[in-house]
Amino acid sequence: MTPGRLPASADQLIDRSRPLSFSFDGRRHEGYAGDTVTSALLAAGVRVLSRSFKYHRPRGTLSAAGHDANSFVQIGDEPNVAADTRLIEDGMVVEPQNVFGSLDNDHARLLDHLGRFLPVGFYYKTFYRPKGAWKAWEPVVRRLAGLGSVNSETPHGYYDKQYLWADVVVVGGGPAGMAAALEAAAVSREIEVLLVEENPCLGGSLTYARFDAEGERAARERQTLVAAVEGCDNIRVLAGAAANGWFTDHFIPVIQGNRMFKVRAKSVVVATGSWEQPLAFRNNDLPGVMYGSAVQRLVNRHGVRPGGRAVIATANADGYSAALDLIGAGVDIAAVAELGPAVPRHDLAVAVADHGVPIRPRSTVVVAEPGRWKDTIEAAHIAEITGPGTTAARHDVHDCDTIVTSVGWQPAANLVWHAGGRTPYNETTSMLEIGQLPAGMHAAGSVAGCFRIDTVIEEGRRAGWLAARDAGFNGTAMPAVRNDRGETGQNHPWPMFEHPKGRDFVDFDEDLQIHDLKDAVAEGYTHIELMKRFSTCGMGPSQGRHSWLNAIRLNARENGISVNEAGMTTQRPPYTAEKLGVLAGRSFEPERLTAMHWRHVEAGARMMQAGVWYRPEHYGGEDRDAVIEGEARHVRGKVGLIDVSTLGGLEIRGPDAADMMERMYTWAYRKQLVGRARYTLMTDMTGVITDDGVACRLHENHYYVTATTSGVDGVYQEMLFWNAQWRLRVDITNVTGALSGVNIAGPRSRAVLTRLTDEKLDAESFPYMAVRQANVAGIPCRLLRVGFVGELGYEIHCPAHSGEALWDALMEAGRDHGIRPFGVECQRLLRLEKGHIIVSQDTDGLTNPLEADMDWALAKKRPFFIGKRSIDIQRDNVQRKLVGFEIESRASDGSIPRECHLVIRDGDITGRVTSCSYSPTLDKVIGLAYVAPDQAEPGSTFQVRINSGRIEGRRVRITSGTLVDCRVVPLPFFDPENARQEPGNADP
Amino acid sequence: MTRPETFQRRSHLYRVCREAGARWRAVNGFGAPAHYGDASGEADAAARLAIADLTALPRAGYKGWGMADWIRDQGVFLPEPNQAQRQDDGTLACRLSSGELLLLADDEEATLIDRLARAWSMDDAVCFPVPRADASARLVVTGSESAAMMAKMCGVDLRGRRFADHAIAQTSVARMNVIVLHNDRGAAPAYDLIFDSASAVYLWGCLVDAMAEFSGSIVGLDAIDALRG
Amino acid sequence: MKIMPCPLNGPRNISEFSCGGEVEHLPPPDCDHAQWIDYVYLENNTAGIIREWWYHTPTAYWFVAERDTRTDEILRTWPAGDFLAEFGEER
Incomplete structure (x- = not known):
């Protein structure tokens, strides 16, 4: 018999009425709905799925469950898909990975013969001499190593x-998990139970394992439990979903397809089962060497005969149940090597013996003999075990094409480890066993070390009941556990038989053999964490699922310590590989738009991000600098309008409002007149400037304070923080979004505004820094006469939902005065001219x-404001000064200093430029810079090193820039008498 | 024909609603989306899953150390924090904290809101108006699928059995600070979202995206009124 | 994700909050520079139970939480007013 498809049976998970066609490595294959890529290929006689990571050895399925990288394939643009678990689809294009040429004729397979040049840790030592060698080797190594290929053009x-809430989350839909979910659900009608299963359907081991010689028990239990779960209103099942981690307070990300469910539970049942573990012997990686559970999955789930003639090596009952399934599938069993001291007497072993299969106790498979092309098995060598890891010299050779191993299990306890639980090694059972569990977490089934089906179900029920109790539900009695755990499922203590010629793999992902790990310890990487990192054992895609139990045993033996002393490396989420797309999800990037946003867009504005806001940088034009300079000339010459809605706004109201102001801000506000505005400066406790703005006193007990766009949330939070402690009779409200704002500025601003309001705007009625509440275009507004840009100007703040109407009214009223909108960059230039x-x-x-x-903005007499004490301490130790400067001449390429260019004196840094621009008004390059105190007097000169310049019109970074001479000048640069801000002078 | 641009007050969402085909009616100084061409179909859609812009409807807020005393003096029934209570004139009084109240009207008529505005004075004030009408936008998510859809954007379990009618959650929705009010419309579950008006276009986009898998709809005020019966 | 039991809003994802540092009292106005610098710049970094200010961003609400820095367990929370009434006010 050869590999192929078995007759149909009711319990298989494939639908023979739905044949599907797919391709692998360029060849067309048929399968059925419900087939995995692995099962469909095996049914077609294809065993080689990939080439290994380091030696490019041919690999086939090991676990048939995706527990290793052997079955990794590329499907379309998706790399590293486990063929073991991915269901086939019609027209699917599957390609092998890590292959040069074709899978059968991989040009890189020669690497297998160069193994001695690739010792453990080779990438730390091989390619680094002579100096610079790594640069040449890196592209080669990167191409040879690595798995699938990423298509950066993938759409x-x-x-x-999505959030998902449940009282009890049961992870694992096998017998223990289903029993737990059912019991928890039975405690109360109100309880919500979520059952998460990694496979597309419920059942776990019941879908493939055998619990009786007759082979009837599993299907019967599965039917009963699945029907009960499906009939239960308060159990929600998420199948095909991986619970990928445990985070604090039972927060569990569950990934199903392209969605991550952020599950929040009150308690958790871990029923995640266990992973079968490999037997290490020479050529144990040949396609056709499989776990017992792998052949059972293939036979019972998919109706696939995995081979023609098999040798079985087993240390537990599972090997015998696999043998019975293979016999049922028409596979000849050449021999069973029983690793234990005697042939067991349980029903399964008796049934195997009854089929006439020779069972050799105290024996193991030591060599798999490869076929001519090194990708098939020709025979298995069986030898007597003489001690841990040692065998007799005599080998009995059995012809076979398949070798099945069942030598132990390892709990899939990832969620337990993530939650801080430990799994100490039990020297009697040779298993890692769950010890103390974190609060609200329970475990059942084989993850908890229980393999006997009656007991698994009973312990599952009890775990479900306990989890319901932890979630705050009771009302039923705790279910009893009547059966013991029996003797099945025990591990062989040393399933590793080193061969002098090696190729006895411990870690298949990383191509690590027994001697590699021994060498790592011998080289001094003795600690388990060091050995892991040096050898990369457990660092491949399967993250130690199939390798770390043996690796720890090896480490313990080489160090002469116990397995528990060797310890386990730290396990962190995720449990399975997760796509970056899943982590990113939909991107929630909040954006705030002002009421006038679309007017700017319609006017051709180039919008820029200012924190979460969008603001007009400038309006239209190819030549950015020329457009900005044009806008500036227009404001100085006629009238401009800018949207300042993003400015922060806070209402400070109550009898203690003035007290609050004077504690939070550096200047004096108690005597500020109602109807007047005053500059505000805020410092933190260390005396550092954190924000500035303007305070408008609208009433004895009411200040309306502006804050910077990016600073307002922090200012608001800080004020609330202090008043949570001071308990002043004051209310603080953030009204940033409630108000739209514009600044109309320029000599004709009053003329425009007069058309829209009855408020008197002459210098006497409405002086500089006055504040009025008035209607503009019928909209109730706050009018501030301020001079940030150094022209006669008015800030108009109005209710946000009237912002667009206000903008429209001003643009309309200003049309024959030539009003034009101006952007943020122009405003920055204008304010720089004013210093x-x-x-x-x-x-x-x-x-x-x-x-x-x-x-000048610091209150001198007041004993306290936030930061005052720290400022006073620093008064005698000022180390730099912010000054205004002009440049004497531009650099030879016309470049001017930019923000953060350094002030250099005698090769040392004494400061840096913070703002610098060409001023069209003054026809000079002006700026602000920090300089040393002795460079700060007007008339002093200093040099700035220009670190960027223009090459072919593009600004580029220049590392050895030229020095430009600068001269300190008094501020402001423009209109020091503020004459232009007075209406009498400014009006045309 | 009514057009939103002819009104002095405009929701930040009027362009988005216009692109979706809104037909308008005058509400409280706004041109508000009445329906999108299929008033009766929209009511059915709203029972399943829909969103609507209610920004035009009246609302107000009061905040300060003396809010509870003052507001009770005005004859308002004041619920516990994070609960809402329907007042005699239909206004919902939503208590956001011991010292903050949000008032929402489900109709253009807002007797209580107007009366409080007239009664309040800066002199001797112990609480202060919060400019909710402009600071906040108001959307409603209605229908049987609304809690499931909100679970894609919000970390608070809003399903009716965990979050009763008139419960309030002030939480993060699509990474924004949002007041979520469970405010059923007739038999249809419904959640009012009150949040920063400048972020209305952003949150609307998130909702439209999130409801696609449920075939959710954009509906007007008429459909929401129809649900209320 | 960790849950913070907020005195106003109940249990919420910790991502809705930010920590404002350990509860400390302003030193008296006549303190010396060393005391002031200690207050401004130095943190206790206690391994044990501490009380911290926490801020619930959606409600702009400050409160005090008692937390064991060794286990990151939140043991108790107070509204700011209740805390100050119990442990003394800042003026």
């Missing part, structure tokens, strides 16, 4: 996330008001 997939700082551009995380030359 964006749609991924998202006004922008907090966080002209200040940094260490700037105090003394450095910024703002001593």
Whole structure:
């Protein structure tokens, strides 16, 4: 008999009425709905799925469950898909990975013969001499190593996330998990149970394992449990979904397709089963060497006969149940090598013996004899075990094409480890066993070390009941556990038989053999964490699922310590590989738009991001600098309008409002007149400037304070923080989004505004820094006469939902005055001409008001404001000063200093430029910079090193820039008398 | 024909609604989306899953250390924090904290909101108006699938059995601060979302995207009124 | 994700909150520079039970939480007013 398809049976998971066609390595194959890529290929006689990572050895399925990288294939643009678990689809194009040429004729397979040049840790030592060698080797190594290929042109997939709430989450839909879910659901009608199963259907081991000689028990239990779960209203099943981690307070990401469910539970049952473990012997990686559970999966789930003639090596009952399934599938069993001291007497072993199969106790498979092309098995060598890892010299050779191993299990306890639980090694059973569990977590089934089906179900029920109790539900009695755990499922203590010629793999992903791990310890990487990193054992895609139990045993033996002393490496989420798309999900990037946003877009504005806001940088034009300069000339010559809605706004109201102001801000506000505005400067406890703005006193007990666009949330939070402690009778409200704002500025601004309001705007009625509440175009507004850009100007703040109407009215009223909108960059230039700082551009995380030359804004007599004490301490130790400067001449390529270019004196840094621009008004290059205190007097000169210039019109970074001479000048650069801000002078 | 641009007050969403085919009616100084061409079909859709822009409807807020005393003096029934209570005139009084109240009207008529505005004065004030009408946008998510859809954007379990009618969650929705009010419309589950008006276009886009898998709809005020019966 | 039991809003994802640092009292106005610098710049970094200010962003709500820094377990929370009433006010 050869590999192929078995007759149909009711319990198989494939639908023979739905044949599907797919291709692998360029050849067409047929399969059925419900087939995995692996099962469909095996049914077609294809065993080689991939080439190995390092030696390019041919590999086939080991676990038939995706527990290793052997079955990794590329499907379309998707790399590293486990063929073992991916269901086939019609027309699917599957390609092998890590192959040069074809799978059968991989040009890189020669690497297998060069193994001695690739010792353990070779990438730490092989390619580094002579100096620079790695540069030449890297592209070669990167191409040879590595798995699938990423197509950077792949269209964006749609991924998202969703919260899901449950009282009890049961992870694992096998017998223990289903029993747990049912019991938890039975405790109360109110309880919500979520059952998460990694496979597309419920059943777990019941879909493939055999629990009786007759082979009837599994299907019967599965039918009963699945029907009960499906009939239960308060159990929700998520199948084909991986619970990929445990995070604090039972937060469990569950990935199903392109969606991540962010599951929040009150308690958790871990019923995640266990992974079968490999037997290490020479050529144990040949296609055709499979776990007992793998052949059972193939036979019972998919109706596939995995081979023609098999040799079985087993240390537990599972090998015998696999033998019975193979016999049922028409596979000849050449021999069973029983690793234990005697042939067991249980029903399964008796049944195998009854089929006339020779069973050799105290024996193991030691060599798999490869066929001519090294990708098939010709025979298995069986030898007597003489001690841990040692065998007799005599080999009995059995012809076969398949070798099945069942030598032990390892709990899939990832969620337990993530939650801080431990799994100490039991020297009697040779198993890792769950010890103390974290609060609210319970475990059942084989993950908890229980393999006897009656007991598994009973322990599952009890775990479900306990989890329901932890979730706050009771009402039923705790279910009893009547059966013991029996003797099945025990591990062989040393399933590793080293061969002098090696190729006895411990880690298939990383091509690590027994001697590699021994060598790592011998080289001094003795600690388990060091051995792991040096050898990369367990660092491949299967993350140690099939390798670390043997690796720890090896480490313990080489170090002469116990397995528990060797310990286990730390396990962290995720449990299975997850796509970056799943982690990213839909991107939620909040954006704020002002009420006038679309008017800017319609006017051709180039919009820029300012924190979460969008603001007009400038309006239209190819030549950015020319457009900005044009906007500036227009404001100085006629009238411009800018959207300042993003400015922060806070209402400070109550009898203690003035007290609050004077504690939070550096200047004095108690005596500020109602109807007047005043500059505000905020510092933190260390005296560093954190924000600035304007305070408008609208009532004895009411200040309306502006704050910077990016600073307002922090200012608001800070004020609330302090008043949570001070308990002043004051209310603080953030009204940033409630108000739209514009600044109309320029000599004709009053003329435009007069058309829309009855408020008197003459200098006497409405002086500089006055504040009025008035209607503009019928909209109730706050009118501020301010001079940030150094022209006669009015800030108009109105209710946000009237913002667009206000903008429209001003543009309309200003049409015959030539009003034009101007952008943020123009405003920055205009304020620079006036020497006004922008907090966080002209200040940094260490700037105090003394450095910024703002001593005038500090209250001297008041004993306290936030930051005062720290500023006073620094008063005698000012280390830099912010000054205005002009440049004497541009660099030879016309470049001017930019933000963050350094002030250099005698080769040392004494400061840096914070703002610099060509001023069309002054026809000079002006800027602000920090300099040493002795460079700060007007008339002093200093040099700035230009680190960027223009090459072919593009600004580029220049590492050895030229030095430009700068001269300190008094601020402001423009209109020091503020004459232009007065209506009498400015009106045309 | 009514057009939103002819009104002085405009929702940040009027362009988005216009692109979706809105037909408008005057509401509280706004041109508000009444329906999108199929008023009766929209009511059915709203029972399954829909969103609507309710920004035009009246709302107000009061905040301060003396809010509870003052508001009770005005004859308002004040619920516990994070609960809402329907007042005699139909206004919902939503208590956001011990010292903050949000008032929402489900109709253009808002007797209580107007009366409080007249009664409040800065002199001797112990609480202060919060400009909710402009600070906030108001959307509603209605229909049997609304809680399932919200679970894609919000970390609070909003299903009726865990979050009763008139419960309030002030939480993060699509990474924004949102007041979620469970405010059923007739038999249809419904959640009002009150949040920063400048972010209305952003959140609307998130909702439209999230409801696609449920075939959710955009509906007008008429459909929401129809659900209320 | 960790859950923070907020005194106003109940249990919520910790991502809705930010920590404002350990509860500390302003030093008296007549303190010396060393005391002031200690207050401004130095953190206790206690391994044990500490009380911290926490801020619930959606409600702009400050409160105090008691947390064991060794286990990251949150043991107790207070509204700011209740905490100050119990442990003394800042003025």
